Amino acid sequence: MAQLIATAPTAIGDTAAVRVPWSVKMRRLLRSPRPYLALLGIAAFFLAWYLLVDVLKFWRFRELPGFVASIREWISPNPVYGVSLFTAEYYSHMGASVYRVFIAFVCATALGIPIGILMGWRRVFYGLTFPILELLRPIPILAWIPLAIILLPGRELPIIGLTFLAAFFVTILNTLLGVQSIDPVYFRAAKSLGFKQSAILFHVIVPGALPYIFVGLQIAMGACWFSLVASEIVSGQAGLGYKVWEAYYYVQFETMVIVMATLGILGYISSAFVRMLGNRLMQWRANMLAGVQ
Amino acid sequence: MTASSSVAATVATREAPVRRSRFSRWLASWWSLNLLLGAMSIGTLGLLWEFAQPLGIPGVKEVPPPSEVVRISADLLGSRLYWEGWMLSVQRITLGFLAAQIVGIPLGLMMAMHRNAFDTIFPIIEILRPIPPVAWIPVAIIFWPTREMSVVFIVFLGAFWIVLLNTIGGAANVDPNYKRAALSLGSNQRDLFWRIIFPATVPSIITGMAVGMGIAWEMVVAAEMIAGRTGLGYLLWQSFEINAIAQVVVCMISIGIAGYLSSEIIRQLGGFAAPWRRTH
Amino acid sequence: MNRGIARGGALSFRHAGKIYDPEGARVVALDDVNFEIAAGEFCVVVGPSGCGKTTLLNAIAGFDQITSGEIRMDGALLTSPGKPLLPGADRMVVFQQGALFPWKTVLWNVTCGPIQQGKLSKKEANEQATHLLARVGLTSIENQYPGELSGGMKRRVEIVRALMNDPKVLLLDEPFRALDALTKSVVQEYLLELYDLTPKTVFFITHDIEEAVFLADKVVVMTTRPGRILKILDVGIGRPRDYRILTSQEFMRLEGEVRESIHDEARKAFEAGEREMAT
Numbered sequence: 001m002a003q004l005i006a007t008a009p010t011a012i013g014d015t016a017a018v019r020v021p022w023s024v025k026m027r028r029l030l031r032s033p034r035p036y037l038a039l040l041g042i043a044a045f046f047l048a049w050y051l052l053v054d055v056l057k058f059w060r061f062r063e064l065p066g067f068v069a070s071i072r073e074w075i076s077p078n079p080v081y082g083v084s085l086f087t088a089e090y091y092s093h094m095g096a097s098v099y100r101v102f103i104a105f106v107c108a109t110a111l112g113i114p115i116g117i118l119m120g121w122r123r124v125f126y127g128l129t130f131p132i133l134e135l136l137r138p139i140p141i142l143a144w145i146p147l148a149i150i151l152l153p154g155r156e157l158p159i160i161g162l163t164f165l166a167a168f169f170v171t172i173l174n175t176l177l178g179v180q181s182i183d184p185v186y187f188r189a190a191k192s193l194g195f196k197q198s199a200i201l202f203h204v205i206v207p208g209a210l211p212y213i214f215v216g217l218q219i220a221m222g223a224c225w226f227s228l229v230a231s232e233i234v235s236g237q238a239g240l241g242y243k244v245w246e247a248y249y250y251v252q253f254e255t256m257v258i259v260m261a262t263l264g265i266l267g268y269i270s271s272a273f274v275r276m277l278g279n280r281l282m283q284w285r286a287n288m289l290a291g292v293q
Numbered sequence: 294m295t296a297s298s299s300v301a302a303t304v305a306t307r308e309a310p311v312r313r314s315r316f317s318r319w320l321a322s323w324w325s326l327n328l329l330l331g332a333m334s335i336g337t338l339g340l341l342w343e344f345a346q347p348l349g350i351p352g353v354k355e356v357p358p359p360s361e362v363v364r365i366s367a368d369l370l371g372s373r374l375y376w377e378g379w380m381l382s383v384q385r386i387t388l389g390f391l392a393a394q395i396v397g398i399p400l401g402l403m404m405a406m407h408r409n410a411f412d413t414i415f416p417i418i419e420i421l422r423p424i425p426p427v428a429w430i431p432v433a434i435i436f437w438p439t440r441e442m443s444v445v446f447i448v449f450l451g452a453f454w455i456v457l458l459n460t461i462g463g464a465a466n467v468d469p470n471y472k473r474a475a476l477s478l479g480s481n482q483r484d485l486f487w488r489i490i491f492p493a494t495v496p497s498i499i500t501g502m503a504v505g506m507g508i509a510w511e512m513v514v515a516a517e518m519i520a521g522r523t524g525l526g527y528l529l530w531q532s533f534e535i536n537a538i539a540q541v542v543v544c545m546i547s548i549g550i551a552g553y554l555s556s557e558i559i560r561q562l563g564g565f566a567a568p569w570r571r572t573h
Numbered sequence: 574m575n576r577g578i579a580r581g582g583a584l585s586f587r588h589a590g591k592i593y594d595p596e597g598a599r600v601v602a603l604d605d606v607n608f609e610i611a612a613g614e615f616c617v618v619v620g621p622s623g624c625g626k627t628t629l630l631n632a633i634a635g636f637d638q639i640t641s642g643e644i645r646m647d648g649a650l651l652t653s654p655g656k657p658l659l660p661g662a663d664r665m666v667v668f669q670q671g672a673l674f675p676w677k678t679v680l681w682n683v684t685c686g687p688i689q690q691g692k693l694s695k696k697e698a699n700e701q702a703t704h705l706l707a708r709v710g711l712t713s714i715e716n717q718y719p720g721e722l723s724g725g726m727k728r729r730v731e732i733v734r735a736l737m738n739d740p741k742v743l744l745l746d747e748p749f750r751a752l753d754a755l756t757k758s759v760v761q762e763y764l765l766e767l768y769d770l771t772p773k774t775v776f777f778i779t780h781d782i783e784e785a786v787f788l789a790d791k792v793v794v795m796t797t798r799p800g801r802i803l804k805i806l807d808v809g810i811g812r813p814r815d816y817r818i819l820t821s822q823e824f825m826r827l828e829g830e831v832r833e834s835i836h837d838e839a840r841k842a843f844e845a846g847e848r849e850m851a852t
Contacts, residue, residue, distance in 0.1 A: 037409060038416035045417045063435050127330030132338065136557075138507070139549035140514040142526070146533035147539045151352040188636055189672035193686040193738065203685070209674035226425040230515045233427065234530075241428065245519075248431030260428050267423030280663040284676045284718040 038189075065253035073254040081252040083243070083259070094262060097232070097239040101224045101270070104160050108167035108220060113213060116175025121205060133172065141166045141227045145234055159231045159239075166227040167220035174216020178209030211285065214278030218271050225267045240266075296488070304538040305525065365539040366546075374528065379551070380523040382513055385441070389448025390509050391500075397453050399461025405494075411461070418457065426450040427515050430552060434520055444524075446515040451512035452505035463497020464490055492524070492567075499563035503556050510552040525551070579611070581647045582774035583612040584633065584743035588642035588831040591628050601799035602628045608793060608802060612647070617789035619779060619835060621842035626778040626802025630744050631800045633776060635660035646741070662686055665740035666729050669747045679706075679730055680715040687737040698737070705733045708770075709763045709849040725756040729763060736767060745777045749784065758816055761788060769813050782835065787819065794834050797842035804834045 026186050029035065050067040073079050077086040084090060119126045141162055148158040148165075186208060190200050232241025240259050247255040279285075322435060345353040358364075369375045404411040426447050433443035467490050475489045517526030529544035603625040610616045618626045628689045631637035632644060633651075635658040642655035652658035660666075665686075683706065684698035693701070703715065709729040728748055733741055737839040738785055749757045765788065768775065779785055785792050786808055795803040806825055808817055818824050 008328035033409065033450065034412045041413035041417045042420065044413075045421075060436050061436065064432065065365070105481075117468055123326065124330060127327040128334040130327070130336055131331035133547075135335070138553040139545050140511040140552065142511065142515045142518060143545045143548050145518070146355065146529070146538065147545075149533075150355050150538065183670075183672075185668050185672045186672060186674060188634075188660065188666070189668065189674075192634065192662060192664070192666050193734075194690040195664045195685075196689070199689050203677070205672065207674070210676070222425075225423070226427060226511070229425045230427045230519070233430075233519055244428050245430060248434070249368055253435070260424050260432070263428050264422075264424035267425070268420070271423065282676070284720060290350075 018023050021097070023195070024081050038253075065257050070254045070257040074258045077254075081250075081255045083252075083255045085248075090258075090262075093238060093240050093243045093259075094266070097228060098266065099239065100160050100163060100239065101155070101221075101228055103223060104163035105167055105224050105270075108164050108171050108224075109217065112168050112171030112220075113175050116172040117173070117179055117201075117205060117209065119176050120179025120209070121201070132197065133169070137169050137173075139221075141228050142234075145231060146233075149235060154268070155235070155237060159228065162231045163224050163228045166223040170217050171213075172219040174219065175209060178203055178212025178216070181212055182208035187272060210282055214274065214282070217274045217278070221271050221274055222267065225263065225270070334411075338411045355538075357542065361539050362542045362546075365537075367456070369540060369543050375547075378523065378528045379547070382517065382526065382548075385444050385448055385513050385517075386506075386509050387526065389512070390452050390506060392445070392449045393452035393456050393505060393509075394502065396449075397456035397501075398460050401487075402464055402491065402494065404457075405461045405464030406490070418454075422454050425514055428517070430516060430520050430566045440520060440522060444513065444521050447516040447520075448509050448512045451508045452491050455493045455505040455508055456498070456501045459497045459501025460494060463494040463501075465501045466497075467493040496563070499559065499566060503559045503563070506556045507552060510548065510555070514548060561571045580741070583614055583647050584610040584651075584742065584774060584776070585645040585648075586629075586642070587645070589632065589639050590641035591632065591637070592640050603615070603632075604722045604799040604801050606642070606654070606802055608805060610774055610776070610791065612774055615768060615775045615777070615788060615790045616793060617777045617779060617785040617791070618793045618795060619782060619785045619831065620795035620800070620803075621780065621797050621835065623798045623800075623842055623845070624795040624838070625711070625748060625798065626795055626798070628640075630746055630778055632658075633742065634664050634666050634744050652712065662690060662738040662808055663741045664744060665735040665738045665742075665830060667728075667735050667743070667748045669750060671719075671727055671731060673727055673731055673734070675719050678716050678718060679722070682719065683730060683734045683737055683778065685759040686734065690738075702737060705736060705767075706730070708767065709733060723756075724752050725760050728752065728833075729761055732764060732767065736771070738774075740773065742774045742776055745775065747779050748777075751780075757784070762815060764788070765812070765814060782828055782831050783819070786824060786831060787814065792827075792831055794831060795838075796837050803838065806831060810837065 027272070028141040034244035052061040053064045054068055070140065074084050076084050079087060082089055083093075115129070119129055138146060142190070144162055144165060145158070148161050152158045152161050182205065186204050187200065190204050192209065228239070229241035232239040233245045240263055244256055244259045244263075247259060301419065339359060341348070341350065342353060342356070343358045345356070345358065348354075400414075404414055429450055430443070430447055433446045437443045437446055469531070471489050471493060475485050480488065513524065514529070516525035517524040518530040522526045524545055527546050529541055529548070532538070532540035532544060586606050586608055589603055589606040590601075593600040593602060595841045606625075606629065618629065620626050628637060632639050635652075638654070638657050639652065640654055661784060666672075672678075674685075677685070680699060680702060681827060683702040684693075684695070687693040687698050688695060691759060706712065706715070706729075710730070711729055711733075714722065714726065714730075718732070722730065731748070732745075749760060761784065777788060786823075789808050792806040792808060793802060794806070795801065796803045806827060810821075810823055810827075
């Protein structure tokens with residue numbers, strides 16, 4: 001994942017960046033073909049689903065849950081299999097999964113970012129921790145399930161632990177890359193300016209690494225959902241991952257589709273939230289990139 | 294005089310009064326310090342793990358110590374089941390991974406070249422992408438005639454998103470000056486693509502491949518554990534079910550090694566595919 | 574010259590030398606450099622790539638250490654092989670590629686030095702900063718980020734940031750290299766204005782001969798690797814200077830003299846295949 005720190009606009013002639021107002025951008029967008037093509041693409045997908053499964057029942061597609069049936073189930077107040085927007089079970093599974101992801105993600109961030117920064121900043125710490133990291137990282141997260149179940153008590157902790165682990169590695173790595181990506185000239189400037197070590201940490205290292213850190217957090221969020229679903233399928237009793245599998249097992253395919261879609265939506269919202277938080281914290285990048293039009 | 298050697302020189306001279314023994318200078322150099330610290334930390338953890346039982350470290354003492362893991366691995370390496378598992382997992386990875394490249398790279402290039410294609414396809418991709426590939430497993434089982442194909446499909450799905458995004462990113466970021474230079478030198482659209490845009494995208498594609506390979510291993514393990522009946526992932530889960538934890542650890546390490554090796558191979562191949570990126 | 578008197582900052586180089594990797598490749602960056610810079614003097618070092626001018630600057634700044642000889646400031650030993658030097662605000666640097674923190678506003682960038690060192694309160698620093706920025710023609714940009722500024726604006730901000738620390742020596746590492754010719758001449762004039770206002774010792778390196786003679790009281794010409802002093806010229810042109818002197822007889826004579834001594838060195842450097850340190 002390269003190209004994270006956009007370079008400042010190279011001006012032909014010495015002009016400062018001009019900010020384009022949001023309303024102008026909105027108007028331009030609506031006049032371009034873009035939003036309509038987007039709708040076209042999305043509609044094409046659902047149309048294909050509908051045609052292949054509901055209408056043509058072509059080849060293996062006839063085994064799949066129908067588009068119309070799934071939607072109907074989702075929005076029905078009295079769903080056939082008990083899971084829809086109006087049932088409590090839907091939200092209890094959602095709540096269980098969201099709760100686990102939230103805890104795991106927050107812990108991974110709270111631990112991973114400081115460790116990553118320390119690794120990038122202090123050579124001795126890096127030397128001690130990097131080899132362990134590189135040894136453990138290639139092991140797929142799911143391969144840890146047995147150990148997680150053995151090492152961590154109860155049923156919740158292993159699932160949260162695995163989700164945490166996935167996000168943890170990603171966060172550390174990206175934070176480390178972020179610190180390493182800071183141009184050494186900023187450190188020189190800081191030293192000449194008489195910054196103490198704590199000032200260098202807060203005013204150079206953390207802001208400098210932040211772009212990479214936030215990319216890492218978005219990836220970590222995706223990793224969280226992935227390991228959550230997998231560990232819920234393998235060893236859970238509640239949650240969206242568990243429900244997907246249960247729905248498959250009891251041949252409640254429409255429910256299965258509903259849960260998949262829900263996972264997609266939650267995944268998207270959580271990543272978008274992280275991204276927006278990043279944009280807020282890095283006003284300077286937003287301004288800089290906004291000017292490049 | 295490169296910037297890095299001048300920085301290295303800075304470190305060396307700043308810490309030195311005029312004369313130093315060769316050993317202490319070697320010690321102060323980057324690599325040796327890292328080596329020493331790495332050996333220390335891994336060694337310490339290894340020892341703690343080995344003696345977890347007598348030391349009474351909670352949790353870890355339930356896990357068989359390294360000595361037993363090594364012993365079991367000797368057994369496993371002799372068994373046919375183990376190597377069959379390797380082969381099957383690698384086979385699935387290869388198929389799924391290749392499929393992801395074959396579909397993802399051309400699609401990505403097309404999307405990067407044609408704005409309308411991008412605007413049509415990208416939104417639906419962004420809607421489908423957040424659904425974890427593992428959640429697709431039941432659908433894959435239902436849809437594909439064999440379990441084998443379902444597993445390969447999940448591997449494909451996992452790698453596909455990464456390949457697509459990296460290809461689009463690489464192609465879209467080709468320096469416009471290269472395109473202008475080519476056009477002013479009289480290149481037509483086809484040449485522009487094959488001789489300028491495609492080669493410039495190759496490094497990003499390689500990166501996408503290396504990352505995609507790591508993801509592919511995650512997927513194959515997940516799919517094998519949940520839906521497969523053979524392979525390293527399945528072996529791992531089976532070992533757990535029969536409480537052969539040392540075997541579980543061996544499987545974990547094997548898969549880790551496999552994942553690492555495959556990513557390394559990709560990176561080396563990448564060096565061949567894009568030789569202009571090697572800096573001396 | 575009726576300017577104020579500079580408070581210290583006289584530099585003296587005695588047999589200064591720098592050898593990289595003495596046990597191995599043995600690259601001689603600087604070889605027996607001897608010269609003096611008086612307090613408040615504007616000294617420009619010119620030379621082809623690889624002549625060690627950046628090494629010299631880094632040695633004064635404290636980013637690099639000399640391996641032989643000594644550098645003195647105001648008579649006292651600044652650094653020598655036995656006395657490593659740390660960077661400090663008394664020898665403030667304006668970097669070639671720019672080192673304004675992109676994640677902080679212009680005002681923060683400019684005032685951070687004195688505030689972090691505890692020398693000024695926030696209010697005082699802000700006032701001084703606004704005043705200095707106005708002097709270089711920058712008003713109401715205090716709350717913008719460096720990424721929103723043009724190249725010429727960023728250079729001026731960085732010079733103001735350096736001056737806010739009231740250094741004894743101001744070090745500038747090819748600061749105007751990336752500017753187009755017109756912007757360059759405007760920013761040069763702003764620099765000279767500030768210099769005339771509060772004279773400090775200035776150590777300025779460049780490869781642009783016209784810029785060197787235009788700005789300097791003293792021009793030091795260096796050879797390509799190993800870096801030695803080839804020639805030292807005193808530029809007698811009075812201050813304040815503006816662009817009109819560029820076509821005066823005296824200026825052209827001095828420029829010609831520098832150009833002649835440098836030309837052969839430039840060819841040598843070129844043929845030795847020196848790669849520029851900066852791209």
